[in-house]
Amino acid sequence: MSLAGLEVQEGELRLIPGWDEEVSDTLKATKAAGEDERPRLVDTTMLYAPRSGGVKRYLLSKKAWLEANRPGIAHSLVVPGQHHKAGPDGIVQLHATKLPFGDGYRWPTSVRRWGAWVASLNPSIIEAGDPYTPGQGALEAGQRAGCPVVGFCHSDPAGLAALHFGEWAKKPVEKRWARLFGQFDRVVSPSRYIARRLEEAGIKDIVIQPLGVEIDTFRPDRRDRDWLLKKLGLPSSARVLCFAGRPAREKNIDVLIEAVQKLGDPYHLVLVGAGQGLPAEERVISLPYEANPKVVARIIASCDAFVHANDKEPFGLIVLEAMACGRPVVGVNAGGVKETVDNSVGQLAASADPDAYAEAIEALFARDIEALGAAARQKAVERFAWNRVFEDLCMTYADVSGQTAFARADMEEALN
Numbered sequence: 001m002s003l004a005g006l007e008v009q010e011g012e013l014r015l016i017p018g019w020d021e022e023v024s025d026t027l028k029a030t031k032a033a034g035e036d037e038r039p040r041l042v043d044t045t046m047l048y049a050p051r052s053g054g055v056k057r058y059l060l061s062k063k064a065w066l067e068a069n070r071p072g073i074a075h076s077l078v079v080p081g082q083h084h085k086a087g088p089d090g091i092v093q094l095h096a097t098k099l100p101f102g103d104g105y106r107w108p109t110s111v112r113r114w115g116a117w118v119a120s121l122n123p124s125i126i127e128a129g130d131p132y133t134p135g136q137g138a139l140e141a142g143q144r145a146g147c148p149v150v151g152f153c154h155s156d157p158a159g160l161a162a163l164h165f166g167e168w169a170k171k172p173v174e175k176r177w178a179r180l181f182g183q184f185d186r187v188v189s190p191s192r193y194i195a196r197r198l199e200e201a202g203i204k205d206i207v208i209q210p211l212g213v214e215i216d217t218f219r220p221d222r223r224d225r226d227w228l229l230k231k232l233g234l235p236s237s238a239r240v241l242c243f244a245g246r247p248a249r250e251k252n253i254d255v256l257i258e259a260v261q262k263l264g265d266p267y268h269l270v271l272v273g274a275g276q277g278l279p280a281e282e283r284v285i286s287l288p289y290e291a292n293p294k295v296v297a298r299i300i301a302s303c304d305a306f307v308h309a310n311d312k313e314p315f316g317l318i319v320l321e322a323m324a325c326g327r328p329v330v331g332v333n334a335g336g337v338k339e340t341v342d343n344s345v346g347q348l349a350a351s352a353d354p355d356a357y358a359e360a361i362e363a364l365f366a367r368d369i370e371a372l373g374a375a376a377r378q379k380a381v382e383r384f385a386w387n388r389v390f391e392d393l394c395m396t397y398a399d400v401s402g403q404t405a406f407a408r409a410d411m412e413e414a415l416n
Contacts, residue, residue: 022084026094027120029086033076034122039403040074041066042121044114044138045129046096047154048079049104051273051289053245054317055129055154058211063090065390072405076121078114078134080106092117103246108133115140123147125401129154131180139183148400151184155314156197178202186400188393190315191336207396210339212389213320215381218297220326220373228302232285237266239365241330242303244272244296245318252309257281258354259309259361267361269307272299301325305364311352313337320384323376328369330360340384345376 033040043062047055059077066075074090081093094117096106108114114137118126126149128138135151142149178201181187188207189195195206229236241260245251253274260269260283268283275286290296300306306322311334313319319329319337329346331337338348347367349360364372398406 026084026086026092030076030092030117030120033074033086033090034120036074036122038072038074039124039401039405040076040121041125041127041397041406042076042078042118042123042138042141043127043129044078044118044134044141045154046080046105046108046132046134047130048077049106050291051104051246054211054315057214057293057317059129061212061214061386062390062393065386069387069390070394070406070408072408073403076123078118078121080108080134082106092121108137111136111140113137115144117141119144124403125150125397127152128184131177135180139180142185148185149183150186150188150396150400151181152188152190153181153194153198153314154190156194156312174201186396188396191339193336193339194314209393209396210384210389211315211317211320212384212386213317213324213380214293215324215385217293218300218321218324218380220301220377222294222298222325223301224298225302225304228299232268232270234268235266239267239305240270240303241267241305241307241361242270242272242300242322242327243274243307244290244300245274247274247276247278250310250312252311252352253278255309255352255354255357256307257284259307259358260284262354262358263361270299270303272296297321297325300327303327305330305346305361305369307357307361308332308337309349309352309357310337311335316340320380324380324384326373326377328364328372328376330357330364332357345372345379 043059045055063075063077066073076090076092078092080096084095085093096108099105099107111133114133118137118141123145124147126138126142126147128135128149128151138149181203186207187198187203188209189198190211192208195208198206243256251274256269260267270285270287272287273289300322306327306329308316308319308329308331311332313335315336319340322329323345329341331341331348332352333348333350341348347360347364349357394406398404
């Protein structure tokens with residue numbers, strides 16, 4: 001296959017013996033996409049699964065926004081999946097092994113083959129959303145295609161390694177992290193917190209670009225408190241706290257549970273998805289993972305406050321979604337959340353300690369939570385609507401790639 005001087009051997013793309021038809025159909029689709037004359041942005045990451053959170057919502061929101069606002073730009077998303085598949089929506093799934101206890105995440109094994117698939121799309125610029133196989137494959141693809149590669153740092157793998165395996169694991173992961181991100185043409189961070197972690201690892205010239213929120217999906221008029229109280233079997237006097245997300249260790253779900261138990265009546269905690277696999281606890285109600293964002297918005301908007309105890313959160317997209325729903329937030333004065341939440345929209349606990357967190361919850365309810373919720377909605381709309389985020393991000397793409405189509409909304413002007 002030859003695309004604008006790009007040579008990709010078909011044998012490099014055939015990963016699974018016996019699946020020739022599936023791989024062949026996917027290859028035809030990527031080849032056809034690569035023949036589109038428009039500049040193409042290719043996003044690739046392994047942080048994309050049926051139940052994944054902020055990164056997936058960011059990518060799908062970006063895809064929809066580009067289609068509506070940058071018709072002069074083509075966009076593809078390359079992610080792991082159960083099978084090889086390329087849909088008309090521009091999402092290319094490549095077979096990868098499912099991780100045990102990984103909540104649906106899959107781990108690709110071959111950097112070279114992943115890079116060959118990304119390169120087959122003839123990208124003008126690539127954004128890598130992780131430092132794992134797809135991130136390394138993005139660099140491989142950038143060399144093949146002769147295009148720049150942007151690294152968007154959505155997580156702190158060194159910090160996660162220390163949390164799960166001990167401090168001994170932090171330094172080697174940090175070195176590998178720095179070596180990889182040092183190769184990108186531009187590094188984007190969603191928060192000053194992650195930018196500082198990158199700087200500590202030796203990375204320079206970092207663009208800080210906060211994520212955004214779909215303000216038409218997450219909005220206050222989805223609030224139906226009577227519906228939620230009936231669903232949960234709670235009295236009108238209940239003070240209902242909510243957290244939605246994965247049941248990951250770094251989310252500090254145990255802090256939320258212990259804080260609510262310390263507070264006692266009338267506080268109750270609703271865990272959407274995050275209570276999966278946990279034993280039953282007094283004052284804690286677990287609801288299943290919900291894929292429909294409108295349903296998630298209805299649940300969050302119908303609670304009294306949103307709680308988030310992760311003190312090492314890279315950004316916290318779900319916090320923005322709660323704010324857009326008109327709910328005040330109790331966070332921790334650490335990590336990326338403290339850059340979004342302040343006293344005008346909620347309350348920050350001094351630390352991720354159950355006692356400190358319980359104090360912060362009580363302090364929030366001593367204030368006018370409806371006024372705080374209204375201020376939270378206003379802040380989300382004015383500072384974090386996706387349109388503003390993606391306009392800024394497109395200027396970064398235009399600067400790095402030299403493709404002026406990223407900075408122009410008009411297709412005819414962009415193509416001339």
